[in-house]
Amino acid sequence: MSHSLLSDRTARIPFAVLGIFLLLGSSMTCAFILHLEATQTTPAAELLDLNSVSRLTHAAEADIATALNRAGAQALARIGREPIIISSLGSAQDMLTWRLRHALTQNITSYLLAQYTDDQYTDGTYTLNICLSNDTLTIDPDTITFEERTLDLHRQTLPLLGPRPLVSYPSYLIVHLPLTFRVSALSDPDITLRREQATITTLLTSRYLLLEHLTDEFQTTLSGPASPLWAFTTTFANLYSTLRAWKHYVTGAPANIVDNRHLALIANAGILLEQGLVFHSVDPISIITLLSQTGHALNQDDAPLLQYFNQERTPNGSTYNTRNLTQGSANIDAGDNLTDPIETGPLLSFSDIIADILYNITSVTLEFTKPPNLVEYEEVAYTNETSDQIAAMISIRHEQGWTLSNLTKQYILNETTNHAIQSLAASVYRDSMSMVVSNRTVIYTQTNTPGPPWEEGDIGPWHVCLCQPGAKCSTIPLKGDIIPGSSLYQEHYNVTYERTHCWWQDIDVNLSGNHTVIRIWDNRTDTMIESVSLDTLLQWAASFGGTHDDVTDILYENDTLQDPNLQETLDTYRGQHPDSQPEKQQLITTLGNTGATGLQTEIPGLIPQWVQTTSWEAFEDIWDNLSQLTLNHGCNATQYPYPLTLLDHTIANLSALFTAHIQENLAYDRYHPGQRFCSVGMKAVFHARAWLLDSINTSLINTAATLHAALTQILEAAIPASSGYTADSIEETITHTIDALRDKFTIPYGTPMILANPQSPTWTESVLLAVNQIPHVLDPFQPISSGQEQLWTLKLRNRCIFGPTGRPILPLTPVTPWILTMNLWCIDVEGEFLRFEVDDANNEAVYNPLIGHSPQPYVREACVITNGSTILGENTRLHFAYSTISLAVVPAFGMMCGDLQPNWANDATPGYS
Amino acid sequence: MPPPRGQLAVSLLYDTLLFAAMVSLSAVLLIPALVSPLSSDASIEKHRELQVDDVLHTLLVSRPDSFSYTFCGSLLDAAAGRLGVDTTSPGLYTAVRLWILDNEPHHESYEALIAEDLVSQLRIPDGSDGSVRLNLLTTDFDDALRDALHQFFTPLFQGRYAYNVSAQWHPITGLRFGGELFLGPPPPPLTSHVATQQISVPLTPAVRIGNTTIILSQYALARYFTALNLTGNRSIPEVASIRMVLSDYQHQTPPYDSRPFAEAAVVRNLSHLLDGFLIDGIHDTSNATVFPGIANATLDALLARLNNAAQQKNTTLYESVGDLVRAVDHTLSELNASTTTPLASLMLGHFNQTLDSLLNTTFPSLPEAIAACKDWVLNQTTTTVHILFRPMLEAFVTDLFDAGDCVLAFQTMLGSWLLDRLAIQSAYVTLTIWPVHP
CATH class of the missing domain: 3.30.1140 (Ribosomal protein S3 C-terminal domain)
Known part of the structure; x- marks a missing residue:
C-alpha cells in the first residue's frame, strides 16, 4: 500500500504540514530576533552618555576647586610669613582680603589659561573651556568673595592664667569664584554644547585665620593689666617676694628681696606658660633654656641644653618647679641649701599679742656684723621714730658693709596690765555688810498718874534720853554656813525714852465773889526703857562680773592658801560703824523699826601679795599655752602670699584656736574645784585669767580690723589709679591662681587642641601647633642685634616702695610695738619678640614638592610689606607691657623687710627707659 | 453512514505524533532567541x-576622613641623633618629631x-x-x-x-x-x-626668555610660538632649513626635488627642532636661546627647590624646605652650635647620596650633583625621545608631504604637533x- 502525505481525499490537512510551517516560522522568528538583538544592542551600548557632560563639568569644578585651594594655601602661606598688622591702605582685615584676592586672581588665571583653554580639558569626548574675552582671561578680583568659617576651639586651660576653655574662632576661609564654562564636543570644538555659569566654592584648607586669632589672643594674653601673664607674674612674684622676705626677716638675706634676675625668669616662665595654654605648644628651646637659666640663677652647674632636652617630660608638657625661684633662690642667696625649708611662721601669734598686753618695749638693740668677725650693737630707744631710726641705721650700716644680723627687744612689765590685775583683785576682795534691828522690846515703863480727879491731857512723844550699850557678841556662822544675810555680829542696847504726860482738872475758884471755874494742869514725865538688838549682816562677798558669794569659807581665813578671805572685813565694818555713828544711833533709837536695815557698806578686803604674783603666773601660763598652739598647717605665707588673705586666714585660724582653748586656759576647775572658789584670791586669779583671755580676744579682733584697714589703705595708695587693677583684683587673682603655681606648674606643649564645628558634629579635627620664638628666652641683661638695631627684648624695673626696712603696720607708740612689717615692690615689665612664628603642624596645607606638604606659618616680626613700590602696611613684633605689685608682710622686728642694695628705689635693667 | 475509510492518508495518530514533535522542535528553535545574553550583556x-x-x-572629589603620611622619619632621627638627642626618650624630641613627621x-x-x-x-x-x-x-x-x-x-x-x-x-x-x-x-x-x-x-613651570616669562602650558606656548613666528622664523636654522627643503621640493628644485631625499632632510631638521623644543632648547643663528626646552625647564622647575636649598642661604633654604624644617632646625641647632641647619643639611645630603647612587658617582656638593643629574636626565630623555618619537616624526613628515602645499602645512601643523607632545x-x-x- 502506497501512502501519500498530501493526497487526502477527506480534504483534511495533516497536522504534520502545519508542523512544518511551524518549524519554518520558528526558525525565521529566531533568526529575526537574534538579528534584531544583534543590530539593536550595539547602538544601545554606544548611546551617548549625556551625563558625561555634567560629569565633565563637575570634574572641572572639583579640579578648579582643588587648584583654588592650593593657590589659596600658597597665598596664605606667603601672607602668613608677612601679615599686615598695621595697614597703610585700610584695615588689616581688608588688606588680608585684598592680598589674598589678588594672589588668587594671579595664580588661578595662570592655572585656568594653562588647563582650561585650547580644548585641553577633555574626557575624550567633550572638552571644557573657560570663556575668554578677546582671547584673554580676565578675572575681576572683586568677584572673588570670601566667607569665614567659625569653629569651636576646645583647650585645656587654667582659670585666670589661660584662655577660656571654649572659644569660637574664625578658622577657615571659604572662597567663591564665579566662572563661565563652555562645553563642546571634541570632534567639533567650535560648536558650543553648553554654556554654564558656575561658582566654584571651596574651603581653603589652611587654618590661617585660626593662627592669626590665636596669635592675637597670645598678644592679648601677654599685655596689659589683668591679662593672664599679669596674673601669672602677680601671683608668682608675690609668692617669690613673700618667701624671700621671710628668709630676709629671719636671716637678713637675701639683701635684694626682689631681684630682676629672678623677675626675668618669672616673666619668661609666664610667657611660656601662656604660650602653652594658648597654643598648646611652646618653643622647646625656650623651655630648656629657661630651665638652664633657672639652674644658673641657683648656682647650679651649667648643664648642656641637650641634657634638658633629653629629660623626660610629663604627658602634657614640661614641669617648672616654682619653688626653685621662690624658696630655692632665697636659700641660695642666703648661702643655704637649695631645698632648706623657709619658716614662714604665722603672721600673727598669740605670743606677740599676749606679749603686747603684758610687756612694753623700752629699746631695740640691733646687732650688725661685718666680715670677718666684727660685731657691733646699736641700741635705739623705743619711740614714735624708732622705725625711721632703725631704717636709717640699717641703710647707713649697709653702705658701710655691715649686715644686720640680729635684732633684740628690751621689755618691761606693762604697768597698765599690772594695774588691771590689782584693780581686778581689789574688785574681788570686797564684801558688803549692813545692820538690821533684829529685835526691840520694852522692858520698863513708868507712867506718873496724879490720880482722880485729874484728867488725862496731852501726851508728848517719846524721846530718847539715854542709850546704854549692852552685850555685843559675834554671831558669825560656822565655816560653810555663811551665806548672804547671815548675821555676823549682834549688839544689844537699852534705850530710855521719856515723854511729857499732861493731866488737868477744873476747879471752882471764888474770886472776888465771883465763882469762876479754872482748869489747872499737872504735867508729869513718863519713862520707858527698850531693849534693842542690832545684827550685822553679810550682804555679799567677793562679787565680780555678776558672781558673788561663791567662795568657800568666806570670812574665814584660809590658812592653806594664806588667804584672809575677807575675814577682817567684819572688823573693818564694825570699825567703820561705831555706836556713835548717827546713822547707827538712829537705827538703835528709832522706835518701832524692828527689821529696819541700814549702814550697808562695801568693805575692801586685804589682798594677799600672792594674788598678784599668781595672776602673773596665770598670765604666763596662758601665754605658754596659747603660744604652743600652732596654726593650721597651710596658714602661712606660702599658702596665702597675699597679705590680706593671709591676715584674714590667720585671724580666723587664731580665733578658732582661741575659742577652742578658752576653757582650758580659764582653768576654772583649778580655782573652783567644787561648788565654790577655793578662796577669794583664787577667784581673783581666775578672773584675772578671764580678763586676759578677754583682752586677747579683743586685741585679736581689733588687731585684725586695724591691720586689714591699714594694709588696704597702703595698697590702695600704692596702686596708681591708672594701673587698671586694684587691690581687690590682686587678691582675687592670687587667691584663684596660687594653687596652680605654688609648687610647680606644667607648661603644656605638643598636645593637640580640638577644633569642632558646632553645626556639624562630624566635623571635628585636631590642631597641633609648633611655636618658634626669637629670642628663645627674653633677656633683660643682653641686647640682641637686629640689623642696625640693638634690641632689648625684656625690660624690667622694680621699685621697693618702703625701703630697706619696710613699713611698720599699726601705730607706733612708745608703749605699743608695731605688729607687722610690710613692704611693697612696684614691678614694671616690657618685652617683645624679635620674631615669633606659629606653624600649623598637623594640617600641612601648603604643598611643597620637596617635602610633600608644609604647614601654614604665621610670623610676627618687624617688616614693611610692599606691593611693588606701594607700601601696604607693616608687620609688627609681638610686644607686651604691664605693671604689677608684689608684697611681703612679716612679723615685726626680726631682720625687717626690704631691699638693701643702693638702688632699691629704682632697680631697673639696662634697657629700661 | 460510517466514516469513509482513507486509504492514502497517514493515520491520524501518526499525524498527531508528528505534529507534536514538530511543535517541540519549534520551541527548541526559538530558545536561542529567547535566552540570548546579548542585550543583558550589553x-x-x-x-x-x-x-x-x-x-x-x-x-576624585571625595576627601579621606583622615590622611597622614610620615615625612622621612629616619632622617630626622639621624639628624637629632648626630646632635646627641636621645631619640628614644619621651622628652621634648617626641613633640618635635610629631610636629614634622606626620604630614596631615x-x-x-x-x-x-x-x-x-x-x-x-x-x-x-x-x-x-x-x-x-x-x-x-x-x-x-x-x-x-x-x-x-x-x-x-x-x-x-x-x-x-x-x-x-x-x-x-x-x-x-x-x-x-x-x-x-x-x-x-x-x-x-x-x-x-x-x-x-x-x-x-x-x-606651573615657567621659563624666562628675554624679558618675557612664559608659563609652560599649551595656551601660553601656542601664543608664544605665534608671536615668535616659529614656522616662519628664518633665524632658527632648523626652521630655515625645513622651509628651504619644503620650498625646493614644492618647486622641484634640486637637490630636494626627490621626495625621499627631501623627507629625510626634513626629518633630520625636525628631529633637531624637536630635540630643542623638548630637551635642550631652540637657538637662533646667533646661538641665542629662543626657547629653553620643555624638559630643561620642567627639570629646572622640579629641581628649583633643591637648587635653592643647596645654596645653603637660610632664606632660600627654608623657602624650599618649609617652615617646620626651619623650626626644627632652630631647635636642634640650639642644642649643638656646630651646625646651624642640621635637618635641612641632612636632607640635602640625603639627596646628594641618592644622586650618587643613581649616577654611580660621588659629587662633592649637592649643586654639582643636581647639575649632573639634570644632564643625565636630559641625555636619557634625548635617547628616549629619539626612539619614541621617530615613528611619529616620520608620520608627521609624510603627512606634510602628502599635503598639497607642504610649506603651508608645515606652518599650520608644526606648532600643534609639538604641543601635543606635552602634558x-x-x-x-x-x-x-x-x-x-x-
Missing part, C-alpha cells in the same frame, strides 16, 4: 562603564592628594624603560595614599569587583619622567572596564574594574 557592560566613571569621579593635609580631596603625590616623586627615567624616584623624603606619601585608596574602594566594591588604579604624570608624553602611582593587580585584558580622568598637578600640568588617573567571579 546592558551590564554599559552599566559598568557608567559605574566606573562614577566611581572615579566620586573618588586636612580636607584635601583624593584628586589633590594624587596630584601632589605625583609631583613630589621627582621620578626620572632610569634608562631601561623604568624610572627612579628621586625624592625619597616622601616615599611614605605613596604608601599612605595607596592605603587611603584601598580604604576607599574596599567597602565600595565589597569584593565583587577587583580594581586597579593608575595615576601618571608625564610632562613629556610617553617619557617616564614625572610621577606614577599604581594600585591593584593588573587588569584582565577583555573583561575590565576603564575610566580615565584628567587632573591638574600643582606645578605638563595634566596628570591622568585611570580606574579599571572587573568583576570577581568566585
Whole structure:
C-alpha cells in the first residue's frame, strides 16, 4: 500500500504540514530576533552618555576647586610669613582680603589659561573651556568673595592664667569664584554644547585665620593689666617676694628681696606658660633654656641644653618647679641649701599679742656684723621714730658693709596690765555688810498718874534720853554656813525714852465773889526703857562680773592658801560703824523699826601679795599655752602670699584656736574645784585669767580690723589709679591662681587642641601647633642685634616702695610695738619678640614638592610689606607691657623687710627707659 | 453512514505524533532567541562603564576622613641623633618629631592628594624603560595614599569587583619622567572596564626668555610660538632649513626635488627642532636661546627647590624646605652650635647620596650633583625621545608631504604637533574594574 502525505481525499490537512510551517516560522522568528538583538544592542551600548557632560563639568569644578585651594594655601602661606598688622591702605582685615584676592586672581588665571583653554580639558569626548574675552582671561578680583568659617576651639586651660576653655574662632576661609564654562564636543570644538555659569566654592584648607586669632589672643594674653601673664607674674612674684622676705626677716638675706634676675625668669616662665595654654605648644628651646637659666640663677652647674632636652617630660608638657625661684633662690642667696625649708611662721601669734598686753618695749638693740668677725650693737630707744631710726641705721650700716644680723627687744612689765590685775583683785576682795534691828522690846515703863480727879491731857512723844550699850557678841556662822544675810555680829542696847504726860482738872475758884471755874494742869514725865538688838549682816562677798558669794569659807581665813578671805572685813565694818555713828544711833533709837536695815557698806578686803604674783603666773601660763598652739598647717605665707588673705586666714585660724582653748586656759576647775572658789584670791586669779583671755580676744579682733584697714589703705595708695587693677583684683587673682603655681606648674606643649564645628558634629579635627620664638628666652641683661638695631627684648624695673626696712603696720607708740612689717615692690615689665612664628603642624596645607606638604606659618616680626613700590602696611613684633605689685608682710622686728642694695628705689635693667 | 475509510492518508495518530514533535522542535528553535545574553550583556557592560566613571569621579572629589603620611622619619632621627638627642626618650624630641613627621593635609580631596603625590616623586627615567624616584623624603606619601585608596574602594566594591588604579604624570608624553602611582593587580585584558580622568598637578613651570616669562602650558606656548613666528622664523636654522627643503621640493628644485631625499632632510631638521623644543632648547643663528626646552625647564622647575636649598642661604633654604624644617632646625641647632641647619643639611645630603647612587658617582656638593643629574636626565630623555618619537616624526613628515602645499602645512601643523607632545600640568588617573567571579 502506497501512502501519500498530501493526497487526502477527506480534504483534511495533516497536522504534520502545519508542523512544518511551524518549524519554518520558528526558525525565521529566531533568526529575526537574534538579528534584531544583534543590530539593536550595539547602538544601545554606544548611546551617548549625556551625563558625561555634567560629569565633565563637575570634574572641572572639583579640579578648579582643588587648584583654588592650593593657590589659596600658597597665598596664605606667603601672607602668613608677612601679615599686615598695621595697614597703610585700610584695615588689616581688608588688606588680608585684598592680598589674598589678588594672589588668587594671579595664580588661578595662570592655572585656568594653562588647563582650561585650547580644548585641553577633555574626557575624550567633550572638552571644557573657560570663556575668554578677546582671547584673554580676565578675572575681576572683586568677584572673588570670601566667607569665614567659625569653629569651636576646645583647650585645656587654667582659670585666670589661660584662655577660656571654649572659644569660637574664625578658622577657615571659604572662597567663591564665579566662572563661565563652555562645553563642546571634541570632534567639533567650535560648536558650543553648553554654556554654564558656575561658582566654584571651596574651603581653603589652611587654618590661617585660626593662627592669626590665636596669635592675637597670645598678644592679648601677654599685655596689659589683668591679662593672664599679669596674673601669672602677680601671683608668682608675690609668692617669690613673700618667701624671700621671710628668709630676709629671719636671716637678713637675701639683701635684694626682689631681684630682676629672678623677675626675668618669672616673666619668661609666664610667657611660656601662656604660650602653652594658648597654643598648646611652646618653643622647646625656650623651655630648656629657661630651665638652664633657672639652674644658673641657683648656682647650679651649667648643664648642656641637650641634657634638658633629653629629660623626660610629663604627658602634657614640661614641669617648672616654682619653688626653685621662690624658696630655692632665697636659700641660695642666703648661702643655704637649695631645698632648706623657709619658716614662714604665722603672721600673727598669740605670743606677740599676749606679749603686747603684758610687756612694753623700752629699746631695740640691733646687732650688725661685718666680715670677718666684727660685731657691733646699736641700741635705739623705743619711740614714735624708732622705725625711721632703725631704717636709717640699717641703710647707713649697709653702705658701710655691715649686715644686720640680729635684732633684740628690751621689755618691761606693762604697768597698765599690772594695774588691771590689782584693780581686778581689789574688785574681788570686797564684801558688803549692813545692820538690821533684829529685835526691840520694852522692858520698863513708868507712867506718873496724879490720880482722880485729874484728867488725862496731852501726851508728848517719846524721846530718847539715854542709850546704854549692852552685850555685843559675834554671831558669825560656822565655816560653810555663811551665806548672804547671815548675821555676823549682834549688839544689844537699852534705850530710855521719856515723854511729857499732861493731866488737868477744873476747879471752882471764888474770886472776888465771883465763882469762876479754872482748869489747872499737872504735867508729869513718863519713862520707858527698850531693849534693842542690832545684827550685822553679810550682804555679799567677793562679787565680780555678776558672781558673788561663791567662795568657800568666806570670812574665814584660809590658812592653806594664806588667804584672809575677807575675814577682817567684819572688823573693818564694825570699825567703820561705831555706836556713835548717827546713822547707827538712829537705827538703835528709832522706835518701832524692828527689821529696819541700814549702814550697808562695801568693805575692801586685804589682798594677799600672792594674788598678784599668781595672776602673773596665770598670765604666763596662758601665754605658754596659747603660744604652743600652732596654726593650721597651710596658714602661712606660702599658702596665702597675699597679705590680706593671709591676715584674714590667720585671724580666723587664731580665733578658732582661741575659742577652742578658752576653757582650758580659764582653768576654772583649778580655782573652783567644787561648788565654790577655793578662796577669794583664787577667784581673783581666775578672773584675772578671764580678763586676759578677754583682752586677747579683743586685741585679736581689733588687731585684725586695724591691720586689714591699714594694709588696704597702703595698697590702695600704692596702686596708681591708672594701673587698671586694684587691690581687690590682686587678691582675687592670687587667691584663684596660687594653687596652680605654688609648687610647680606644667607648661603644656605638643598636645593637640580640638577644633569642632558646632553645626556639624562630624566635623571635628585636631590642631597641633609648633611655636618658634626669637629670642628663645627674653633677656633683660643682653641686647640682641637686629640689623642696625640693638634690641632689648625684656625690660624690667622694680621699685621697693618702703625701703630697706619696710613699713611698720599699726601705730607706733612708745608703749605699743608695731605688729607687722610690710613692704611693697612696684614691678614694671616690657618685652617683645624679635620674631615669633606659629606653624600649623598637623594640617600641612601648603604643598611643597620637596617635602610633600608644609604647614601654614604665621610670623610676627618687624617688616614693611610692599606691593611693588606701594607700601601696604607693616608687620609688627609681638610686644607686651604691664605693671604689677608684689608684697611681703612679716612679723615685726626680726631682720625687717626690704631691699638693701643702693638702688632699691629704682632697680631697673639696662634697657629700661 | 460510517466514516469513509482513507486509504492514502497517514493515520491520524501518526499525524498527531508528528505534529507534536514538530511543535517541540519549534520551541527548541526559538530558545536561542529567547535566552540570548546579548542585550543583558550589553546592558551590564554599559552599566559598568557608567559605574566606573562614577566611581572615579566620586573618588576624585571625595576627601579621606583622615590622611597622614610620615615625612622621612629616619632622617630626622639621624639628624637629632648626630646632635646627641636621645631619640628614644619621651622628652621634648617626641613633640618635635610629631610636629614634622606626620604630614596631615586636612580636607584635601583624593584628586589633590594624587596630584601632589605625583609631583613630589621627582621620578626620572632610569634608562631601561623604568624610572627612579628621586625624592625619597616622601616615599611614605605613596604608601599612605595607596592605603587611603584601598580604604576607599574596599567597602565600595565589597569584593565583587577587583580594581586597579593608575595615576601618571608625564610632562613629556610617553617619557617616564614625572610621577606614577599604581594600585591593584593588573587588569584582565577583555573583561575590565576603564575610566580615565584628567587632573591638574600643582606645578606651573615657567621659563624666562628675554624679558618675557612664559608659563609652560599649551595656551601660553601656542601664543608664544605665534608671536615668535616659529614656522616662519628664518633665524632658527632648523626652521630655515625645513622651509628651504619644503620650498625646493614644492618647486622641484634640486637637490630636494626627490621626495625621499627631501623627507629625510626634513626629518633630520625636525628631529633637531624637536630635540630643542623638548630637551635642550631652540637657538637662533646667533646661538641665542629662543626657547629653553620643555624638559630643561620642567627639570629646572622640579629641581628649583633643591637648587635653592643647596645654596645653603637660610632664606632660600627654608623657602624650599618649609617652615617646620626651619623650626626644627632652630631647635636642634640650639642644642649643638656646630651646625646651624642640621635637618635641612641632612636632607640635602640625603639627596646628594641618592644622586650618587643613581649616577654611580660621588659629587662633592649637592649643586654639582643636581647639575649632573639634570644632564643625565636630559641625555636619557634625548635617547628616549629619539626612539619614541621617530615613528611619529616620520608620520608627521609624510603627512606634510602628502599635503598639497607642504610649506603651508608645515606652518599650520608644526606648532600643534609639538604641543601635543606635552602634558605638563595634566596628570591622568585611570580606574579599571572587573568583576570577581568566585
